[in-house]
Amino acid sequence: MSSILLQNAIFGLLVGGLYGLGAVGLSLVFGVLKMLNVAHGELIMLGGYVSVWLFTLWRVDPFVSILAGGPALFLVGAVLYQALFRRLIHFHEEHKIKNSILIGFGLALILQTVAILVWEADERAVTPSYAGSVFALGGVVVPLSRFAALLLSFAALGGLHLFLTRTRYGTAIRATAQDEQAAALSGIPTGTIYLVAFALGSALAGVAGALVSVSDAISPAIGLNWTLKALIVVVLGGMGNIFGTFIAGLFLGVAESLSGFLLGNVYREVVGLALFLIVLSLRPQGLFARG
Amino acid sequence: MSGDGPELLEAEDLSKSFGGLRAVDRLSFAVVEGEILGLLGPNGSGKTTVFNLIAGALPADRGRVRFSGRDITREPPSFRTRLGIARTFQLVRPLPNLTALDNVLVARLYGRGRSTALRTARDESLDLLSLFGLSQKATTSAHALTLAERKRLEIARALAARPQLLLLDEPLGGLTTTEVSAALAQFRRIQAEGITLVIVEHNVHAVRSLCDRVIVLNSGRLIAEGRPAEVLSRSEVIEVYLGKASRAALQ
Amino acid sequence: MRGQVVAVSLIALALVLLPALAPRDNVLNWVFLALLYGALAQSWNLLGGFGGQVNLGHAAFFGLGSLVTRTLWLNQVPLPLALVAGTAAATAMGVIIGAPSLRLRGPYFAIGTLAVAEILRITTANALPEVSFLPTTYLAGYRLLPRYYLALGLVSAVTFVAWWLTRSRFGYGLAAVREDADVAEAIGVHAFSHKLLAFVLSSLFAGMAGGLFAYYHVSYYLQFPFNPIWTFDALLITFLGGAGTVWGPLVGAGFFLLLRETLALRLVELHLLIFGIVFVLVVLVFPGGFVAAWRALATRSERSLQ
Numbered sequence: 133m134s135s136i137l138l139q140n141a142i143f144g145l146l147v148g149g150l151y152g153l154g155a156v157g158l159s160l161v162f163g164v165l166k167m168l169n170v171a172h173g174e175l176i177m178l179g180g181y182v183s184v185w186l187f188t189l190w191r192v193d194p195f196v197s198i199l200a201g202g203p204a205l206f207l208v209g210a211v212l213y214q215a216l217f218r219r220l221i222h223f224h225e226e227h228k229i230k231n232s233i234l235i236g237f238g239l240a241l242i243l244q245t246v247a248i249l250v251w252e253a254d255e256r257a258v259t260p261s262y263a264g265s266v267f268a269l270g271g272v273v274v275p276l277s278r279f280a281a282l283l284l285s286f287a288a289l290g291g292l293h294l295f296l297t298r299t300r301y302g303t304a305i306r307a308t309a310q311d312e313q314a315a316a317l318s319g320i321p322t323g324t325i326y327l328v329a330f331a332l333g334s335a336l337a338g339v340a341g342a343l344v345s346v347s348d349a350i351s352p353a354i355g356l357n358w359t360l361k362a363l364i365v366v367v368l369g370g371m372g373n374i375f376g377t378f379i380a381g382l383f384l385g386v387a388e389s390l391s392g393f394l395l396g397n398v399y400r401e402v403v404g405l406a407l408f409l410i411v412l413s414l415r416p417q418g419l420f421a422r423g
Numbered sequence: 424m425s426g427d428g429p430e431l432l433e434a435e436d437l438s439k440s441f442g443g444l445r446a447v448d449r450l451s452f453a454v455v456e457g458e459i460l461g462l463l464g465p466n467g468s469g470k471t472t473v474f475n476l477i478a479g480a481l482p483a484d485r486g487r488v489r490f491s492g493r494d495i496t497r498e499p500p501s502f503r504t505r506l507g508i509a510r511t512f513q514l515v516r517p518l519p520n521l522t523a524l525d526n527v528l529v530a531r532l533y534g535r536g537r538s539t540a541l542r543t544a545r546d547e548s549l550d551l552l553s554l555f556g557l558s559q560k561a562t563t564s565a566h567a568l569t570l571a572e573r574k575r576l577e578i579a580r581a582l583a584a585r586p587q588l589l590l591l592d593e594p595l596g597g598l599t600t601t602e603v604s605a606a607l608a609q610f611r612r613i614q615a616e617g618i619t620l621v622i623v624e625h626n627v628h629a630v631r632s633l634c635d636r637v638i639v640l641n642s643g644r645l646i647a648e649g650r651p652a653e654v655l656s657r658s659e660v661i662e663v664y665l666g667k668a669s670r671a672a673l674q
Numbered sequence: 675m676r677g678q679v680v681a682v683s684l685i686a687l688a689l690v691l692l693p694a695l696a697p698r699d700n701v702l703n704w705v706f707l708a709l710l711y712g713a714l715a716q717s718w719n720l721l722g723g724f725g726g727q728v729n730l731g732h733a734a735f736f737g738l739g740s741l742v743t744r745t746l747w748l749n750q751v752p753l754p755l756a757l758v759a760g761t762a763a764a765t766a767m768g769v770i771i772g773a774p775s776l777r778l779r780g781p782y783f784a785i786g787t788l789a790v791a792e793i794l795r796i797t798t799a800n801a802l803p804e805v806s807f808l809p810t811t812y813l814a815g816y817r818l819l820p821r822y823y824l825a826l827g828l829v830s831a832v833t834f835v836a837w838w839l840t841r842s843r844f845g846y847g848l849a850a851v852r853e854d855a856d857v858a859e860a861i862g863v864h865a866f867s868h869k870l871l872a873f874v875l876s877s878l879f880a881g882m883a884g885g886l887f888a889y890y891h892v893s894y895y896l897q898f899p900f901n902p903i904w905t906f907d908a909l910l911i912t913f914l915g916g917a918g919t920v921w922g923p924l925v926g927a928g929f930f931l932l933l934r935e936t937l938a939l940r941l942v943e944l945h946l947l948i949f950g951i952v953f954v955l956v957v958l959v960f961p962g963g964f965v966a967a968w969r970a971l972a973t974r975s976e977r978s979l980q
Binding site for chain 3: 478479480499500501502504505509510512516517518519520521525528529530532533534535537539541580581583584
């Protein structure tokens with residue numbers, strides 16, 4: 133019994149790492165721009181297709197595809213920001229949030245339909261030679277590719293942290309997030325910062341999508357589900373709190389996996405909603421926020 | 424006028440922090456019924472925070488607020504308005520896509536001693552608009568008004584809630600000299616109708632001529648209290664203001 | 675004003691008499707769908723348009739209303755009772771989601787509603803994956819007419835509520851909350867209770883529309899009414915017609931169905947792409963929709979006449 137529980141917890145942790153990475157970009161964009169892009173899951177889906185595409189055409193390893201998926205989605209994000217979200221930047225905060233949600237909602241439908249038109253509605257999978265490999269760790273089975281994906285999620289998060297804290301550009305992004313006017317007064321080109329932050333959030337979605345493709349099939353319909361996970365994770369972690377978001381991703385993964393095992397798989401999704409409502413009622417600043 | 428008359432509002436040991444910064448620090452003061460009280464202090468001394476604590480827009484970390492003897496510390500702002508506390512905002516905040524009339528009308532429908540009948544409330548709101556010279560603008564969207572008009576609308580809207588206590592946050596900022604004297608006359612008329620006023624204002628001449636009493640804050644603490652002419656000549660008050668002026672000169 | 679009353683009365687009369695005037699079922703069917711979509715969009719409009727709160731999970735309330743109504747109705751519960759139960763379930767869900775999320779500022783309400791919709795859809799798809807067929811005894815007595823009049827009644831009721839919002843104390847309070855919640859509070863409007871009541875009304879009518887869907891359809895996957903496309907259609911219709919206006923969602927519904935019939939025939943998937951682009955453009959460039967455009971035109975011609 134306990135070893136099965138542990139096995140489920142490990143699986144949850146592996147999935148949760150992707151939840152976390154999938155949500156970090158959303159959290160970054162909200163923290164800096166005060167915009168909620170509900171088409172974030174569709175960006176993850178596009179990142180998945182980059183990997184599927186490269187694998188189908190040239191047998192490129194999905195872990196290598198991250199190097200293409202990230203930059204590709206960085207560009208997509210930059211275009212979307214310039215064409216759509218930039219127009220909201222001077223709105224009053226509540227109106228900015230509301231309109232970004234509406235635009236993201238329309239954008240989600242657009243991206244999903246484009247994906248159906250380009251790649252058709254059925255599932256595509258990447259099948260590298262090591263797809264089914266596992267290793268045992270004290271009686272617990274760990275799928276190799278998922279484990280590697282978790283490690284890479286940590287690496288991506290660490291890289292983001294270093295970028296935000298150790299580089300001039302990252303410092304400028306954090307300054308803009310904290311106080312746009314003060315940042316602008318001290319000479320930071322906040323317009324460019326917003327563009328970069330949005331594109332960076334998309335790039336993180338691209339990386340997450342490529343990692344998703346390692347172990348899960350990609351289809352145009354997966355976007356909404358990833359948006360949903362990302363949104364719940366962002367609320368659990370505290371809006372705009374990047375480390376809290378990642379930890380909340382791991383937490384949600386384990387909570388879903390264990391409750392799926394204990395209550396039956398039919399109701400595993402309900403756990404996320406219940407957590408969401410409980411956190412909002414009792415601790416709206418998020419589970420892992422300070423204070 | 425100071426000292427006599429019953430106390431309409433009492434703030435007792437109020438504190439509020441933002442992050443590590445203490446915006447209001449164990450502040451106690453009272454507002455006497457019928458007076459015009461000036462709330463003074465350099466920028467960042469906590470004046471607007473005090474307004475927000477009285478109006479209920481922010482929860483106090485500690486201390487209590489009593490209005491007409493009733494503890495309202497935990498009440499939401501809408502409830503305080505219905506009890507008789509109305510306010511204006513430092514940067515005017517009209518309801519942008521509603522007409523000038525509807526801005527006032529909502530306050531008339533929800534404030535103290537509200538008219539629940541739409542027609543009566545609308546007539547009363549039109550009267551208020553004409554009192555503030557806004558009759559011609561009744562059907563104009565609030566976002567299309569000039570700054571001076573929006574400032575008047577802001578006060579008309581607050582009065583539509585029929586307050587006993589009116590909190591005015593820098594009501595003279597951005598007005599021309601003529602507009603300032605018109606506004607001061609307006610405030611005296613409001614006082615004459617039995618409404619108590621608390622005003623945050625930087626215009627020292629206006630404070631001197633308008634206020635019955637002033638209190639001075641620095642770093643969220645009360646540092647002086649009394650008649651305006653006397654308080655404004657105290658050395659510790661001058662120092663607080665001069666300190667700010669010399670800092671401003673250095674920048 | 676009087677012209678408006680006359681126009682509305684004439685249209686209402688035409689809709690009441692339509693079954694007698696147009697005996698062909700496909701016409702009646704088309705109008706039925708326009709009424710159903712109009713009612714769903716109008717129910718979104720009550721909170722989203724008049725109250726300014728973006729519900730991204732409207733399908734959840736539509737779906738829950740349909741699921742409960744269909745299940746009870748097919749288990750011999752009289753239809754009116756089944757409809758009431760479906761409506762009540764959707765309303766209760768509204769309170770459960772609204773109470774914690776509408777209290778907070780920011781995107782929590784949009785997130786909460788999107789989450790509840792997806793989770794209900796996935797859970798329904800997992801737990802009840804089957805197609806729901808009307809049994810033969812029900813099929814034998816199937817008539818479009820009662821469905822049509824039920825839809826007409828529903829549209830009238832929800833539109834009446836929207837109209838009431840433009841001329842009642844509650845409606846003015848809700849408009850103040852939409853414009854600026856802080857200011858609304860400062861003039862005596864309790865923002866949370868206004869948002870919550872508008873949401874309850876919105877989910878109530880969405881649930882009723884779902885119940886009507888369950889009563890209307892011969893066979894469908896039980897998860898289908900939970901599909902996010904219902905939310906999207908409601909938003910698109912509302913914004914096309916004019917969010918926060920009484921007639922916008924109804925005008926939008928007629929236009930939407932005409933457009934969909936024309937586009938979907940030839941373009942299948944592509945029509946969704948066009949709808950998505952149209953929606954984003956309306957939100958970004960012309961947030962007032964048809965009704966605002968019409969009003970702008972009317973005042974302009976009035977001015978040029980003077």
